[in-house]
Amino acid sequence: MLLERFLSELSLERCAVASLSIVTLILTALAIYNHFLHPLHHIRGPLLCTLTPWVQLYHGLAGDRHIWLHKLHQKYGSHIRIRKADFYDAFPAIKGIYNTHNAIDKTLHGRKRRVLSQAFSDNALKGMEELMLLHVKQFCQVIVQGAGEKGAVTRNLSNWFSYLAYDIMGELCFGKSYDMLINGARRGVIALVDRAAFRHYVCGLWMPLDSWHLDQLLIPRITRDRWNFIMNSRIEATLRAKARTQAGHASKKDFFYYLLNATDPETGKGFDTKELWAEANVLMIAGSDTTSTSLAATIFYLVRNPTAMQRLRKEIEGAFGDVEEIVSGQTLNGLEYLKACVDEAMRLAPAVPGAMPREVTAGGATVDGVFLPAGSNCGTPCFSIHRHPDYYRQSLKYIPERWLEGETCRVGGEEWVSSKESVEVGRKAFCPFSVGPRGCIGKGMALMEMRITLARMVFLFDMDSADATGEDEEGNLAMVDHFTSQKTGPNVRFRKRIL
Numbered sequence: 001m002l003l004e005r006f007l008s009e010l011s012l013e014r015c016a017v018a019s020l021s022i023v024t025l026i027l028t029a030l031a032i033y034n035h036f037l038h039p040l041h042h043i044r045g046p047l048l049c050t051l052t053p054w055v056q057l058y059h060g061l062a063g064d065r066h067i068w069l070h071k072l073h074q075k076y077g078s079h080i081r082i083r084k085a086d087f088y089d090a091f092p093a094i095k096g097i098y099n100t101h102n103a104i105d106k107t108l109h110g111r112k113r114r115v116l117s118q119a120f121s122d123n124a125l126k127g128m129e130e131l132m133l134l135h136v137k138q139f140c141q142v143i144v145q146g147a148g149e150k151g152a153v154t155r156n157l158s159n160w161f162s163y164l165a166y167d168i169m170g171e172l173c174f175g176k177s178y179d180m181l182i183n184g185a186r187r188g189v190i191a192l193v194d195r196a197a198f199r200h201y202v203c204g205l206w207m208p209l210d211s212w213h214l215d216q217l218l219i220p221r222i223t224r225d226r227w228n229f230i231m232n233s234r235i236e237a238t239l240r241a242k243a244r245t246q247a248g249h250a251s252k253k254d255f256f257y258y259l260l261n262a263t264d265p266e267t268g269k270g271f272d273t274k275e276l277w278a279e280a281n282v283l284m285i286a287g288s289d290t291t292s293t294s295l296a297a298t299i300f301y302l303v304r305n306p307t308a309m310q311r312l313r314k315e316i317e318g319a320f321g322d323v324e325e326i327v328s329g330q331t332l333n334g335l336e337y338l339k340a341c342v343d344e345a346m347r348l349a350p351a352v353p354g355a356m357p358r359e360v361t362a363g364g365a366t367v368d369g370v371f372l373p374a375g376s377n378c379g380t381p382c383f384s385i386h387r388h389p390d391y392y393r394q395s396l397k398y399i400p401e402r403w404l405e406g407e408t409c410r411v412g413g414e415e416w417v418s419s420k421e422s423v424e425v426g427r428k429a430f431c432p433f434s435v436g437p438r439g440c441i442g443k444g445m446a447l448m449e450m451r452i453t454l455a456r457m458v459f460l461f462d463m464d465s466a467d468a469t470g471e472d473e474e475g476n477l478a479m480v481d482h483f484t485s486q487k488t489g490p491n492v493r494f495r496k497r498i499l
């Protein structure tokens, strides 16, 4: 009886009103819980971002998540609360096959990292330098092609440093270079790698994109390109592993040379073929865009700061009499001003600008005076910490002298001498390679590649800024955050120096 009456009075309009009321009720209850009762309710943040993952997904897709987080910090202070994301769960290319970067389990990560680290020992790096140098020399030849004896040629270094970095990583990861520096045919791989990183990134911000395969529906192009890259790299890695096993120790000293027979000293286990492929895959992504962005950033700032460029040249010419002397080693590593120029560029334009989340384990943790219960995620965006005025005076300006104790720093009408304390504070806050057991394993290699390339360029060429390509409104290098940064400049005019 009652049911009959209820059904007879049911109309579309009433259904809509009822559904809306239920949704409003749920959202209000969630908002009240989040604002007053959630274990982290005392940490401030925009209400909508604590309720839904879509605000940060929107910024992830727009590529400005680092700027969005920075603005939130400027508004709310040192701690902000946003909705948790299961970041690294979205990263494995094939479910169940982890690499050193996306292995969340500590034991698994530890084993992989111990094996992988054998490819990054001082000895291994020295072995790989020969291959790296081949490409750096080629870069220095092709970058001025068409310039004539006294003429100039303009190059977009965002592109050309990418060609260099990919050629080097292709050679080291898959045993053969992409030859992008000399042949345009394979340059499309750069966009595929970018999309692979981008897809991992946005899916990590909202897991249903990955777990419910919504990525195929909502971001089809990114998903397809990422898949093409994965398939491509799987084929290359399998072929490479086969060829390398047959070649024994006679062939090139690339990553496979060091990883094929490497074992974990604690467990005695090495990498099987699938794991090798997974590592080659991540090394390609982790080692190419990051290095090319840091190189582009250093030249971007140097061509805008001619005094710094001159001082750097003086330091390099004081250390080396001939360009072929510029190789890795004590002399190159001892160039203090070169190091300061690179660090200052990576401070303003970090290649991984966002917050990398770490999960709090059983028992909770107190981070910077704030207690976080088990299960919460916590991260510090490198972009924001590098711009914090408490750690870096005139934080938006490029001043390499800030890294050298006793040096005079000048900007606009302001002048000060960097103290032991200011250098130490700056060093402690500096984190372009992240820190701790999951910090960058390729730091030594990246610095070697960057120092050799930059020192050779400054030795061989006069360079100045051709236009404002790649600049943001503050005059800094504009970056798009796809987990690793994408950039569009600088455009630089090159002239060969008469040596």
Ligand code: HEM
Binding pocket: 100, 101, 102, 113, 282, 283, 286, 287, 288, 290, 291, 294, 350, 351, 352, 356, 432, 433, 434, 437, 438, 439, 440, 441, 442, 443, 445, 446, 447
């Ligand atoms: C200037 C260049 C580079 C920068 C700024 C950089 C930065 C970083 C950062 C911030 C992380 C931490 C990522 C996270 O926690 O999710 C990382 C991890 C990593 N990087 Fe780099 N990287 C650079 C070059 C390289 C190179 C050349 C390689 C290898 C060829 C490499 C391999 C890796 C790997 C394998 C990890 C994961 C380590 C782990 O989780 O144990 N990186 N890098």
